[in-house]
Amino acid sequence: xxxxxxxxxxxxxxxxxxxxxxxxxxxxxxxxxxxxxxxxxxxxxxxxxxxxxxxxxxxxxxxxxxxxxxxxxxxxxxxxxxxxxxxxxxxxxxxxxxxxxxxxxxxxxxxxxxxxxxxxxxxx
Amino acid sequence: xxxxxxxxxxxxxxxxxxxxxxxxxxxxxxxxxxxxxxxxxxxxxxxxxxxxxxxxxxxxxxxxxxxxxxxxxxxxxxxxxxxxxxxxxxxxxxxxxxxxxxxxxxx
Numbered sequence: 001x002x003x004x005x006x007x008x009x010x011x012x013x014x015x016x017x018x019x020x021x022x023x024x025x026x027x028x029x030x031x032x033x034x035x036x037x038x039x040x041x042x043x044x045x046x047x048x049x050x051x052x053x054x055x056x057x058x059x060x061x062x063x064x065x066x067x068x069x070x071x072x073x074x075x076x077x078x079x080x081x082x083x084x085x086x087x088x089x090x091x092x093x094x095x096x097x098x099x100x101x102x103x104x105x106x107x108x109x110x111x112x113x114x115x116x117x118x119x120x121x122x123x124x
Numbered sequence: 125x126x127x128x129x130x131x132x133x134x135x136x137x138x139x140x141x142x143x144x145x146x147x148x149x150x151x152x153x154x155x156x157x158x159x160x161x162x163x164x165x166x167x168x169x170x171x172x173x174x175x176x177x178x179x180x181x182x183x184x185x186x187x188x189x190x191x192x193x194x195x196x197x198x199x200x201x202x203x204x205x206x207x208x209x210x211x212x213x214x215x216x217x218x219x220x221x222x223x224x225x226x227x228x229x230x231x
Contacts, residue, residue: 035220037168045160045168045211047220061218064125097167109215110158110173117167 002026002113004098009118016088020118022081022098027113030076031055033101035111036083038094038120046094048072050101051081066092088122095119126150126214130223136231143199145226147212152192156216159188159197162225163208171210172197202228 008020022034033056036048049062051072060072071084081098095117102112127150137143147157155175160168170179172188175195185200199206207230212223 044225045162045213045222047222050218050220063219102170102173104174104177106155106174108156108174110170111160111168111213112170112173112179114167114169 002100004100004113004115006096006098006115006118009096009120011121011123012088013124014088014090014122016122017084017086018088018120020083020085020096020098020120022083022115024079024081024100027100029074029079033103033109034072034074034081035099035101036070036072036081037097037099037111037114038092039097039117040091040094043094048083048096085120088120090122093120093122125219126153126217126221128212128214128221128223130210130212130226132226133224134227134229136229137202138231139202139204141202141231143202143206143228145197145210145212145228147190147195147197147223149193149195149214149216153214153216155191156214157188157190157195158213158215159186160211160213161206161208162211168211199228204230 005023035050051060069087073082097117099111100113157175159172162168176188209225209227
């Protein structure tokens with residue numbers, strides 16, 4: 001069974017840092033592209049960034065609101081995805097999901113498996 | 125960035141109704157369009173990928189169509205478990221962007 005389990009969320013003051021983890025199981029993690037998506041309370045879905053598999057070059061892309069503050073990384077030996085969040089702002093308060101990226105026809109991509117999310121609250 | 129606009133933002137329907145949700149992209153995205161369902165307190169679930177391909181395990185009453193800039197998600201014969209919020213998402217280019225969501229409520 002494919003499973004993603006996020007951890008590391010919590011309450012942090014503005015300007016602080018937090019590292020989220022996403023433990024993957026049930027699929028070949030080192031071949032998978034992975035993403036982070038967040039959802040502010042009562043709001044819609046917002047893509048944060050994506051990391052490709054090392055086989056596909058390992059490139060990382062970020063959304064503009066988090067670029068330069070957030071860092072996505074992966075440890076394929078541990079089947080784990082990370083999100084290092086620095087210089088946190090109140091507007092970063094959200095439920096953070098990790099997802100695996102499926103590969104469809106003609107290189108279409110989609111988010112086929114989601115974790116349960118971990119809540120990050122940025123407040124003084 | 126590619127803007128994704130869904131309509132309506134919300135709708136009320138009865139079990140057994142046919143429901144159509146539309147999604148428009150601000151530029152052509154070919155068929156790089158996915159649909160997700162999210163129930164309260166749960167993670168989103170993939171329904172449709174590549175505009176019209178049904179994800180494994182998703183009931184056949186869900187279908188998707190469209191190409192270019194205009195897409196639709198159709199639910200034939202709405203079931204009680206289908207009351208949820210639906211999101212479209214483009215994967216044509218980064219940043220990946222989502223529509224604002226369509227909440228399907230019980231009439």
